[in-house]
Amino acid sequence: MVDADVICLDADYTLIKYKLAEFFELQYKSLAKCVVKLGFSESLLNPPWLGDMNKYFFNGSLADLQTGYILKLAEDNTILRAYYGLDEVSQEQLIETYGNPPTYNLDHLELVFEKEKHFMFITQFYAGGAFVFLSGIELNKRGLLEIGSFSNWGEKVYIASNMNYDHSNNDLSEFYPEFFTNPGKYLIRQSEEVKEELRNLRSSGKKIVLVTNSCHEYSEIVFQYEYGDDWMNFFDLVVSDAGKPQFYLRDEEFEILDKTHMKRGNHRALMMLIGCQNYIFIGDHYVGDCIAPKSIARWNTAFLMEEIYYEKRIEGVASASEIEESERCLADSETVDYYEKWGSAFVDKGKRTYWWDHILKHSSVISSNLLGCLKAIHR
Known part of the structure; x- marks a missing residue:
């Protein structure tokens, strides 16, 4: 935890x-x-x-x-x-x-x-x-x-x-x-279990912040489809156009759109605005969501890596040894079937892959799905 x-x-x-x-x-x-x-x-x-x-x-x-x-x-x-x-x-x-x-x-x-x-x-x-x-x-x-x-x-x-x-x-x-x-052609509605977990985290006193590189217009469409018209209620603050990993490197101040929605900015301004010190970032981008928040902001990170499911069919949080030692499973129509051409995302020819090694060095939690990351946070 x-x-x-x-x-x-x-x-x-x-x-x-x-x-x-x-x-x-x-x-x-x-x-x-x-x-x-x-x-x-x-x-x-x-x-x-x-x-x-x-x-x-x-x-x-x-x-x-x-x-x-x-x-x-x-x-x-x-x-x-x-x-x-x-x-x-x-x-x-x-x-x-x-x-x-x-x-x-x-x-x-x-x-x-x-x-x-x-x-x-x-x-x-x-x-x-x-x-x-x-x-x-x-x-x-x-x-x-x-x-x-x-x-x-x-x-x-x-x-x-x-x-x-x-x-x-x-x-x-x-x-x-x-x-x-036609956004519905490309999107999958989020599970009620994930939504409930986000609500539970907020009601337990946690601050929930969306930090996305996407523009607000795009976020509005995708979140409305997957979370409903009241999607902003899942968050205490929304930061769009964040520009990660530069979000952790630059000094640019926030552009304030309203009291719960900002643009651009930087991680220090975010911490001053919220006033807490104990942060975790959950995401899937090797640099912007894992290496930068850990090495620059000194935050904990929970890394979401769908390849754990694509290759191993492991759902939720898993250790490095569990992931590396599990047998490969055949891909199905809903997964990326890169293995035939590229081999494993974890260990290939006896060596850890470049980004997998970075994930292990910079992540407190590794999960194949979002629910696993959320459940790993202590209440």
Whole structure:
């Protein structure tokens, strides 16, 4: 059990649940349209391998913008696996490119994109970006898409991603207009058990704070659908456009929208506003919800990692040994089936994976679902 006076929670893939197949397809198709707007071929819009997106996306992978490879790293920065388009890169090629053992060092974990270096795909919200990058490489190999240099391609996909998630301009975004037309196609209503647990935590004296990078307009739609019209009553305070992990690094003050809703700001201003010292952050983003709150704010963290369920069928809180030693279960239609291409999210080829190692170092609680995280907080 973990003590906390204030419980801060992320929204997407934490409080908000998505239908994976439908949402991944929306991410891909909307982003591909934005890339085409930048002058690239329409061959990107519907590649024949689009139905295999669940197999090729690995949460925590990164694109090396010098080689065009998508990499999976171990705890010691050695490269466990890599793909060049749809093809796995041989160990011999990795050694020739990256040395023996093949190694790739990440210098700035807070930077999802670093020009001419890398593009990190860390959370399920980056599934579209990862698969657009991979598909562009594959189409280029087949002579169907001109991408220029790998660095140029990565930068254009990153620019298109920013266009796609620009909530202030529907002329740029392809994601928001489609999502707002039919949110129920992509969302799963939250369980009554989770709602009741949130109510119980508040009635026991805990402060519940939503800290999301999403804009308020998007949050309004998804929370109304999953929690009801009175969704704001689940929280003492809502912070939108938080910009994590910069939320823990910058000095920017809050923009106050009303007495319970703020924009942007920083974690120190949040602590001064609420007045408590004992915090826990619950979320699914390796850097913004786990490493940054633990290492910078010195808060406890509860990490929600759905891969625990995808691979092991473990529900709720589990220890590292329970997760690592449990047998793998076959994927079903509701899960991401990355194992065939990428191996385990936990231990692969005898080594802990890069992000799993960080999770173990920075998390007080690890769970496959939100309910497990909430139940781990001491009343």
